[in-house]
Amino acid sequence: MSFADLGLSDQLLRAVSEAGYDTPTAIQASAIPSVLMMRDVIAIAQTGTGKTASFVLPMIDILAEGRTRARMPRSLILEPTRELAAQVAENFEKYGKYHKLSMALLIGGVQMGDQVAALERGVDVLIATPGRLKDLFERGKIMLNDCTMLVIDEADRMLDMGFIPDIEEICTKLPANRQTLLFSATMPGPIKKLADKFLSNPKSIEVARPASTNTQITQWLVPTTTRNKRDVLRQLMISQDVKTAIIFANRKTTVRELAESFKRHGFRAGEIHGDMDQSSRIKELDRFKAEEINILVASDVAARGLDIKGVTHVFNHDVPWHPDDYVHRIGRTGRAGATGVAITLVTSADEEAIAGIHKLTGHTINTLEGFAPVAPERREESANKPPSRARKAKADPSASGPSAVQPSAASPSERVPRPPRTERDARPQREPRPPRQPRQTPSDNEPDDGWNGPVPSFLNFGFES
Numbered sequence: 076m077s078f079a080d081l082g083l084s085d086q087l088l089r090a091v092s093e094a095g096y097d098t099p100t101a102i103q104a105s106a107i108p109s110v111l112m113m114r115d116v117i118a119i120a121q122t123g124t125g126k127t128a129s130f131v132l133p134m135i136d137i138l139a140e141g142r143t144r145a146r147m148p149r150s151l152i153l154e155p156t157r158e159l160a161a162q163v164a165e166n167f168e169k170y171g172k173y174h175k176l177s178m179a180l181l182i183g184g185v186q187m188g189d190q191v192a193a194l195e196r197g198v199d200v201l202i203a204t205p206g207r208l209k210d211l212f213e214r215g216k217i218m219l220n221d222c223t224m225l226v227i228d229e230a231d232r233m234l235d236m237g238f239i240p241d242i243e244e245i246c247t248k249l250p251a252n253r254q255t256l257l258f259s260a261t262m263p264g265p266i267k268k269l270a271d272k273f274l275s276n277p278k279s280i281e282v283a284r285p286a287s288t289n290t291q292i293t294q295w296l297v298p299t300t301t302r303n304k305r306d307v308l309r310q311l312m313i314s315q316d317v318k319t320a321i322i323f324a325n326r327k328t329t330v331r332e333l334a335e336s337f338k339r340h341g342f343r344a345g346e347i348h349g350d351m352d353q354s355s356r357i358k359e360l361d362r363f364k365a366e367e368i369n370i371l372v373a374s375d376v377a378a379r380g381l382d383i384k385g386v387t388h389v390f391n392h393d394v395p396w397h398p399d400d401y402v403h404r405i406g407r408t409g410r411a412g413a414t415g416v417a418i419t420l421v422t423s424a425d426e427e428a429i430a431g432i433h434k435l436t437g438h439t440i441n442t443l444e445g446f447a448p449v450a451p452e453r454r455e456e457s458a459n460k461p462p463s464r465a466r467k468a469k470a471d472p473s474a475s476g477p478s479a480v481q482p483s484a485a486s487p488s489e490r491v492p493r494p495p496r497t498e499r500d501a502r503p504q505r506e507p508r509p510p511r512q513p514r515q516t517p518s519d520n521e522p523d524d525g526w527n528g529p530v531p532s533f534l535n536f537g538f539e540s
Contacts, residue, residue, distance in 0.1 A: 081107045084136050086173035091132070094169055100125035101282040106256075107133050115277035116256045117270050121289060121406065124282060126258045127382070130226050131166045134200065135174055137224065143177060143197030146217050150224035151249070152202045153242060155232040156376060157182040157353050158360065160202050163228070167200055176200060181207045184353030191216050205233075205241040212248070219248045230259035230266045231399065239265055246273045261399060292389075292409040295418045295443035296429070304392060304420050305336055307448045311390065311418060312342070312370075314446060319363075320388040322372045323404045325396060333392060334372040344370040375400055382410060391419035394428045398435040418443065 078091050078099055091097075099107070102120040109116050110133035120126055130152075138149060154160040164180045171178075179193035181203035190207075194217055201208075201222075211217045225246070233239060255274050259266060270277065299307045308322070324330050327348040337344035345359045345368040356376075363371045364383055375395070386408045395401050401419075408415025419440070421429060433439050 076104055078132075081132075082111050083107070083132060084139070087132060087135055087170060090170045090172055096128075100129075102126055102280065103129040103132070105280045105282060106130070109278045109280070110134070110254075110256060111136065113137075113254050115254060115274040117262075117274065117277045117279045118256070118258045119260070119262055119279075119281040120258075121260055121402065126228070127163055127166050128170070130228075130256050130258065131163065131170055134224065134226070135167070135171045135176065138176055138199045139174055141199070143199055144221060145197050146194050147221035148179070148194070148198045148201035148217070148219070149221060150200050150226075151208075151219065151222050151245075152200065152226040152228060153208070153233070153245070154202065154204055155229050155236050155238060157184060157204060158356065158376070159229060160204055161357065162382060163202050167202075178202065181211060182353065183207045184356075187211070205238045205245065208245065209241060219245070220250060222249050222253065224254045224256075225249055226256045226258070227269075228258050230257050230269070231261045231263060232403075234263060234265055235397070235399075239269060242269065243272075260403065289406060289409045289415075291413065292405055292415045292417050294405065294438070294440045295416070296421050296440050297418055297443050297446060297448075299420050299422060299448065301422055301424075303448065305333070307420060308333075308390060308392060309337075309340060309342075310448050311446070315388060315416065315418070317369075318387045319366070319369045319385055320371070320390060321383075321386055321404075321407050322370065322390045322392055323395070324372065324374060325393040327374055329392065330372050330374050337370055337372070342370055343368040344372060346372045347376065348374040349376050375404070383407065384410070385413075386410070387415060389415065389417045391417070394419060394421060394425040394432075396428070398428070398431040401432045402436065 076099060077097060078088055081099060081104065083091070102118060102124045106116055106118050106129040110130060118126065118129065134150060141149060143149060152160075152163055154163060160180060160182050164178060167176070167178050176199040177193075177197065178200040179190060179198040179202070181190050181201065183204060183206055191211070194201075194211070201217075208217070212219070227233065227242060233242060255277075257266075257270055257274060257277070297307060297311065311317075312320070322333060324333060327350050330346050330348045334344050334346035345362055347356050347359050351359075359368075359371070360383075362368050389405045389408045391401070391404060395404060405415075405417035408417060419429075429440070
């Protein structure tokens with residue numbers, strides 16, 4: 076099957092061909108005809124299977140006819156993160172270059188001015204994160220009563236991030252007579268309830284078992300300790316002949332520390348995490364895509380939906396807290412039919428989390444054979460510190476002077492025996508110090524012996540002495 080068999084327009088087929096694609100993926104082949112028929116769709120597919128194009132392509136043809144009105148977008152795409160929203164916008168620009176469709180991107184972390192100006196001109200496609208959309212709606216900058224097409228992308232990620240109440244509120248502000256498309260990698264209970272409430276007789280499409288991992292990805296476990304993780308990771312980078320890699324960590328502080336560590340060891344590394352502002356995150360992603368850096372250390376903000384070509388390896392510095400996140404992390408490699416490698420560092424404390432991943436995916440991850448990490452000679456954090464006095468003295472026993480540190484214990488031949496207790500007791504004792512005499516104030520008549528005489532007459536104010 077080719078894209079021409081799906082009923083897309085000639086202009087769209089031309090753009091798809093120029094983008095380097097000629098054969099649709101399974102989710103695209105199943106979803107595009109149903110979307111073009113204006114049906115509601117629930118599509119379940121693992122990450123990296125081309126879900127984005129399966130709704131972007133038919134939307135371009137559907138919206139080719141019609142006119143826009145100020146502050147009233149004709150279609151709405153909801154994304155859980157800024158990066159995903161920006162990526163969908165890139166897809167519209169790439170595939171819609173022969174169509175005259177206007178688009179606006181509403182995301183946090185950037186100024187509202189340009190976004191509001193775009194809405195004022197009128198847009199065919201509005202791509203937004205729930206928070207920024209609600210903010211502008213409450214300010215009266217946008218109206219949704221002319222929106223006839225809604226896409227909820229990465230619905231299970233929306234659930235994880237707590238956006239389901241926001242989505243329900245947004246849906247109540249849309250016309251009842253609309254087309255709704257819901258795309259997700261998994262279908263937990265709350266997402267099923269959301270679909271039942273807001274979709275009308277949807278076409279259900281499932282091209283892979285929920286939470287399954289891509290068979291094109293080779294997965295390995297590497298046992299280690301928390302202390303040695305960084306050293307093992309660097310050795311893996313060399314032994315695995317890594318071209319481009321994403322390293323995932325659970326905490327933002329770990330992301331920063333890992334990126335700095337790799338830079339100190341001569342690697343071309345960057346970082347992306349939730350504490351960075353949007354412009355910095357986009358800059359790092361652009362550097363990674365342009366191959367200015369070939370290692371991107373990331374928190375789970377980058378685990379879903381980012382489509383970066385040529386990622387050969389994914390490393391989990393930390394086992395993810397949720398088994399679903401493992402599926403999405405390793406899905407950053409092995410995309411669009413390519414092969415990839417996913418390696419997870421595990422400690423004795425990760426047994427339960429790994430068991431959860433095995434249960435979710437139905438696949439047992441094997442231990443990487445033939446890799447024996449070499450213990451580092453010294454810890455990285457102390458490698459750049461100046462030697463202490465004790466280390467200097469140990470390295471140079473001839474050192475002398477007040478700064479030289481002597482050994483804590485002499486050798487047996489150098490030890491001086493302690494005298495017996497009887498000899499110690501016979502030592503002369505120091506004479507006790509005489510007690511201090513009380514200080515006396517001298518008088519005018521007698522030196523230092525106080526005053527016990529009669530009261531002088533000039534002090535006798537009517538009293539008898």
